[in-house]
Amino acid sequence: MPRNRGAMTQVDAAGATSTGAAPEVPQVEVTLTVNDTEHHLRLDSRVTLLDALRDHLGLTGAKKGCDQGACGACTVMADGKRVVACLALAAQYEGRRITTIEGLAPNGELHPMQAAFARHDAFQCGYCTPGQIMSAVSLVAEGRAGSEEDIREFMSGNLCRCGAYPNIRAAIRDALAEG
Amino acid sequence: MHPFEYVRATDSDQAVAVVTEDPSASYLAGGTTQLDLMKDGVLDPDRLVDITRLPLGGISHTDSSIRVGALTTMEELAADPVVRERLPFVWEALLLGASTQLRNMATIGGNLLQRARCRYFRDPTVAACNKRSPGSGCAAIAGIQRMHAILGTSDHCIALHASDVAVPLTALDALLHVQGADGTRTVPLTQFYLPPGDTPHIENVLRHGELITAVEIPLLPAAARSHYIKVRDRVSYEFALTSAGVALVQEDGVIREARVALGGVGTVPWRAWDAEDVLRDAPAGADTFLAAARAALGGARPLPGTAFKVELAQRTLIRTLETVAGAES
Ligand SMILES: Cc1cc2nc3c(=O)[nH]c(=O)nc-3n(C[C@H](O)[C@H](O)[C@H](O)COP(=O)(O)OP(=O)(O)OC[C@H]3O[C@@H](n4cnc5c(N)ncnc54)[C@H](O)[C@@H]3O)c2cc1C
Ligand code: FES
Ligand code: FES
Numbered sequence: 001m002p003r004n005r006g007a008m009t010q011v012d013a014a015g016a017t018s019t020g021a022a023p024e025v026p027q028v029e030v031t032l033t034v035n036d037t038e039h040h041l042r043l044d045s046r047v048t049l050l051d052a053l054r055d056h057l058g059l060t061g062a063k064k065g066c067d068q069g070a071c072g073a074c075t076v077m078a079d080g081k082r083v084v085a086c087l088a089l090a091a092q093y094e095g096r097r098i099t100t101i102e103g104l105a106p107n108g109e110l111h112p113m114q115a116a117f118a119r120h121d122a123f124q125c126g127y128c129t130p131g132q133i134m135s136a137v138s139l140v141a142e143g144r145a146g147s148e149e150d151i152r153e154f155m156s157g158n159l160c161r162c163g164a165y166p167n168i169r170a171a172i173r174d175a176l177a178e179g
Numbered sequence: 180m181h182p183f184e185y186v187r188a189t190d191s192d193q194a195v196a197v198v199t200e201d202p203s204a205s206y207l208a209g210g211t212t213q214l215d216l217m218k219d220g221v222l223d224p225d226r227l228v229d230i231t232r233l234p235l236g237g238i239s240h241t242d243s244s245i246r247v248g249a250l251t252t253m254e255e256l257a258a259d260p261v262v263r264e265r266l267p268f269v270w271e272a273l274l275l276g277a278s279t280q281l282r283n284m285a286t287i288g289g290n291l292l293q294r295a296r297c298r299y300f301r302d303p304t305v306a307a308c309n310k311r312s313p314g315s316g317c318a319a320i321a322g323i324q325r326m327h328a329i330l331g332t333s334d335h336c337i338a339l340h341a342s343d344v345a346v347p348l349t350a351l352d353a354l355l356h357v358q359g360a361d362g363t364r365t366v367p368l369t370q371f372y373l374p375p376g377d378t379p380h381i382e383n384v385l386r387h388g389e390l391i392t393a394v395e396i397p398l399l400p401a402a403a404r405s406h407y408i409k410v411r412d413r414v415s416y417e418f419a420l421t422s423a424g425v426a427l428v429q430e431d432g433v434i435r436e437a438r439v440a441l442g443g444v445g446t447v448p449w450r451a452w453d454a455e456d457v458l459r460d461a462p463a464g465a466d467t468f469l470a471a472a473r474a475a476l477g478g479a480r481p482l483p484g485t486a487f488k489v490e491l492a493q494r495t496l497i498r499t500l501e502t503v504a505g506a507e508s
Contacts, residue, residue: 026184045185045227048214067218069211069281081254081283087211088284091185092229135280142279156415157278 035103050085061101072158116175124162181223199388249288268405295338324484336379372447419443
């Protein structure tokens with residue numbers, strides 16, 4: 001089993017490990033595939049996917065609200081499924097296809113869900129918005145935007161302190177109708 | 180967060196060997212409990228063994244049971260058509276838990292091993308927590324209670340087991356398949372969790388390094404007519420104040436088989452054996468349901484902050500029984 005202490009640990013053919021000048025804090029070599037681009041990073045093993053995206057890749061669309069999995073501001077997709085990046089260890093997501101809000105509009109043309117949010121004024125301060133939109137796009141893909149009740153239930157992992165919920169739901173219904 | 184070495188396991192035997200040999204090592208599955216508590220400083224392993232690449236996913240069916248690989252996510256399990264059709268209360272409990280994002284990450288093994296939501300347990304600046312530091316006392320008993328247990332508590336701990344899906348799985352006598360350094364064993368879920376007693380830090384019968392490989396859920400005929408009700412402080416995305424999972428077999432208005440478990444009230448997912456005894460061979464109706472609910476909560480030891488749960492849990496159970504009994508075709 002590879003003991004991933006970054007470049008510092010080598011496992012030889014006999015399975016014995018030889019450690020070079022080990023750093024104080026264990027590091028990991030991680031290749032993250034974000035919005036179809038591969039990034040090779042050397043990270044403190046404690047770095048979350050959210051911090052890797054924001055602090056190491058400059059993708060600040062995903063927001064840090066609670067940092068405890070409770071608010072949904074950090075929602076991104078892994079292999080097409082929505083997850084909260086604050087409770088994901090970056091190293092654990094190596095090899096998985098990560099999509100962030102930046103990846104929704106690669107050519108600068110708004111994704112239909114983004115356009116619907118803008119049309120419906122589905123935000124006030126905007127802090128929760130990238131997470132709401134990533135969740136809303138997933139919601140539609142999951143086939144769960146069929147009723148008002150389902151939209152409420154399956155968007156409940158995204159909190160909005162400004163209370164833009166009615167507009168958020170209207171935007172989702174509209175995007176679905178357009179879609 | 181305490182620094183740790185990240186180890187990506189590719190083989191179950193080696194994962195078990197590494198964690199068994201190293202008292203400061205922990206497994207990492209979906210991470211939604213483990214990382215959360217590491218950030219809060221409640222857990223501080225020196226080595227974290229990522230098991231998500233192990234071949235422990237997948238769901239297989241026989242006529243009499245479903246075998247769910249421990250790494251199956253809550254969303255994956257909820258999407259299984261057999262779960263939806265033949266185990267409706269399992270399906271409901273899965274989808275009423277957490278959020279879609281968390282359910283896409285959270286594994287069934289991790290769910291059953293999730294840790295207490297007690298705010299005193301989760302805050303290392305609070306000195307008194309017997310679960311975190313054995314012998315230090317219990318700040319919750321003298322403090323603010325709400326999301327705490329009233330059944331199975333002790334003078335040393337009142338922390339709740341907050342899993343939703345563990346409630347129907349307990350009612351169904353699900354089995355855990357466990358791999359240890361010395362081989363494999365199976366443990367019935369009803370014997371897996373340990374009430375706090377005077378050792379609240381020991382929560383279940385797993386030995387350090389033992390890996391849950393699968394959860395086997397019997398496909399009982401009773402489960403086809405089952406229901407899970409969860410009562411919360413808000414409509415969605417919240418832990419249960421009280422919950423009930425019920426499966427019934429009825430014949431001409433008489434209950435022939437009853438499976439009943441409660442959430443939100445027990446230090447462990449609570450199998451309501453006393454309620455089942457009242458229900459079996461009794462006429463399905465208000466008097467029976469009330470008697471069953473009273474029996475289920477008979478041993479409750481509420482504190483001021485949890486006193487409301489005694490009545491609420493009974494009403495939750497009665498409503499669930501009514502719904503299942505009323506669904507008789
Ligand atoms: C905001 C929030 C809301 C939530 N709401 C709910 C809710 O309403 N209902 C509900 O039921 N739950 C809820 N949860 C809890 C959630 O369901 C659990 O955190 C999750 O199921 C844990 O699974 P995981 O795969 O992420 O486990 P991890 O966090 O990876 O692991 C949990 C523990 O189990 C150990 N472990 C994991 N897998 C194995 C294995 N196969 N063998 C041995 N040990 C193992 C780990 O070492 C760790 O100690 C919520 C969580 C959050 C953060
Ligand atoms: S920042 Fe991740 S859920 Fe709040
Ligand atoms: S728009 Fe401000 S938090 Fe949602």
